Amino acid sequence: EVQLLESGGGLVQPGGSLRLSCAASGxxxxxxxxxxxxxxxxxGLEWVSTISASGGNTYYADSVRGRFTISRxxxxxxxxxxxxxxxxxxxxxxxxxxxxxxxxxxxxxxYWGQGTLVTVSS
Amino acid sequence: DxxxxxxxxxxxxxxxxxxTITCRASQTISxxxxxxxQKPGKAPKLLIYKASSLQSGVPLRFSGSGSGTExxxxxxxxxxxxxxxxxxxxxxxxxxxxxxxTKVEIK
Numbered sequence: 001e002v003q004l005l006e007s008g009g010g011l012v013q014p015g016g017s018l019r020l021s022c023a024a025s026g027x028x029x030x031x032x033x034x035x036x037x038x039x040x041x042x043x044g045l046e047w048v049s050t051i052s053a054s055g056g057n058t059y060y061a062d063s064v065r066g067r068f069t070i071s072r073x074x075x076x077x078x079x080x081x082x083x084x085x086x087x088x089x090x091x092x093x094x095x096x097x098x099x100x101x102x103x104x105x106x107x108x109x110x111y112w113g114q115g116t117l118v119t120v121s122s
Numbered sequence: 123d124x125x126x127x128x129x130x131x132x133x134x135x136x137x138x139x140x141x142t143i144t145c146r147a148s149q150t151i152s153x154x155x156x157x158x159x160q161k162p163g164k165a166p167k168l169l170i171y172k173a174s175s176l177q178s179g180v181p182l183r184f185s186g187s188g189s190g191t192e193x194x195x196x197x198x199x200x201x202x203x204x205x206x207x208x209x210x211x212x213x214x215x216x217x218x219x220x221x222x223x224t225k226v227e228i229k
Contacts, residue, residue: 015207020133035218037166041217043157044209044220044221044223045160045211045220045223046208046220047167047211047217047218047219047220050218059216059217061217062123062217095166096167099176100156100168100171105154105213105214105215106213107213107218108156108171108211109156109158109166109168109211110168110170110171110177112166113163113165113168114165115165
């Protein structure tokens, strides 16, 4: 059974940093691209970042490029999101999500974690 | 960036109704479109990928169609468990975007 378990969310002041983790199990982690998707309170879904299966390619939404860094550790099946220079508008539930296929294009998401809440406020 | 526009934003329907949600892309995306269902406080669930392929385990009353810039999600006979918010997502290229969502409410 595929499981994705996020952690690391919490309350942080504007300008601060936070690192999210996503522990994956139940599939061959090193074979699939992984992504972060966020949802601000009461709002829709926003794709944030994707990392390729090998970790060699990373992609970011314009809203976070230069502030967030996605990475992965296939030795312990974990996805990360380093978030720096946080702003109030980054407040959201952050989901990690598994790519639905190994093919390209194919960056849809067949499994999602339960989400972790990040609140940016003074 | 490719913009995705869903209509309507809210839909009121009764159990047993046939429901159709439309998603339009600002430029052609071939068939690289997925649909998700989300219930309050829960993660999204994949329903359809590649515009019309039903994800394993999803009931047959859900179907998707379209290509290019216009797509539809149809629920053939709305069930109580289907009241939720639905999102489309395009995955053409390397910047992926969601529609703003369509909330299906009980009439």
